[in-house]
Amino acid sequence: MIRRFLAGLMVVLLSGCSSVSYYSQLASGQWELLCARQPVAEVIADPARPQGLREHLVQSQKARTFASQQLHLPDNQSYRLYADIGRPYVVWNVFATQEFSLSPENHCFPIAGCVAYHGYYSQGAARGEAALLRQQGMDVSIGGVEAYSTLGWFNDPIMNTMMHWGDERLATLIFHELAHQRFYLKDDTGFNESFATFVEQEGTRQWRAARGLAPVSDAALQQRDQFIQLILDTRKRLENLYAQPLPAEAMRAGKAAAFERLRNDYQQLRDSQWGGDKRYDAWINQPMNNARLLPFGLYDQWVPAFAALFRQEGGDWVRFYRAVQALGGLAAPERKARLQQLMNGHQEMAAEAPGYK
Structure with a gap:
């Protein structure tokens, strides 16, 4: 495993895609994660561990077995290991766009190909990168990530970052990330994430059926889809705006109006159709910019x-x-x-x- 890690490290350090310092923090962060892993079975059997954690892990292993036996996802040690990394997120992703563009600033890597963000194992480093980008006049967004896939290069663990989830959400994460191990297409985020999201959704449907549970409520799914559609509609309006030959001040005014319309449309939908359900209020009430819209559509486009x-x-x-x-x-x-x-x-x-x- 050490030889494999060092070989991968040399590939990225010699690739020239970005600075050595950036790749060094990626390597040290991944190494920390690898060293923190231990078999889930050992954690479950340890009476000194919190009972809630042990019970949660027991349920996770039932979903993990279902993933390989019924969904034909990779049968390896991924998600049969546990790691406590002592923080709420494993990485923080920094998204950035130009002021009048919805095209992400892509970053290319030797293994994963080009992606729409830079990832940092330190929140402080992510904030530092974001500050530099803002100084360049770019729209920037930082998002904490609770899990990711190494695409089969390493056996990915269940982490403490996932332990506040319910049993079913943890199962869906396992299905999604193992799907990336099953198939991954370099340089096509929309394809990869839509594929993994479908496996997650259909896998969850079958997982619930196997346990005699009813399908997920159509109302909850409808709310999610309606919220995403609001974001996609806003993106479309902004794309049309940015395609026009307008002066910067007029462009900024149109951009602000588009985000204000998004908030108003959301509030109307929430109050008239959702019975005042405020599950998306925290997201919608934060400062808006292009970069915050980037993840929407990537995970479910296809x-x-x-x-x-x-x-x-x-x-x-x-x-x-x-x-x-x-x-x-x-x-x-x-x-x-x-x-x-x-x-x-x-x-x-x-x-x-x-x-x-």
Whole structure:
């Protein structure tokens, strides 16, 4: 394992994609995480550990077994290990855009390819990077991350950062991150996250059914989808605004108006259709900028397309993964066209059969 870690470290340090100091903190942060791991079975068997933690881990292992046996996700030591890293997030991601753009400042890595953020194991380092970017006139957002996948390079652990979640949310995380290990397409975040999100959602549906539980409430799913649609509508309005040949002051005024409309539309939706449910108030009431909108759409852009593909493959996971791999092997324009074709087919099926997901 040490040889594997050092080999990977040399690759990133010699790649020239970014500064040695940035890669050094990535390497030291990952090494700290690796050293903190211990088998979940040992934690469960340790009477000195909190009872709530041990019970939570017992349930996690049932979901972990289901992931490999029923969803045909990788059968390795990932999420059969536990690590307490002594902080609420494992990394902090820094997103940035130009003042009048919704295109992220991408960063490229030898293994993961290009992604729309810089990750830091220290919150202070993330804030320092964000301050420098703001000085350059950029829109910046920092988001704490409770888990991530190393794409099978290492056995990823369950972490203390996840222990405030319920048993089902932890299960969905395991399904999502193992999906990244099952298939990952370099340089296509939308494809990767939509694929993993579909596996998470369908896997959770099957996990609930296997335990005799009812499907997740349509009302809760509808609220989530409606909130995301508000964000996507705002992005579209901003994209149209930024495409116009306007002076900077007029552009800033239009940008502020778009964010104000987002807040007003949200409040109207919350009060008129959600019965005053305030679950998204904390997010909507924070200062707005382009960078805060970046994650929306990345994680679910093509989810309906993967749902249609899963249906085409008869709900057979092995056949589905094979089809996903074939789809990932297409050239980018052809792959996008095929995803759009699948998306259109899914929408037509939903229109013909109300209640179809």
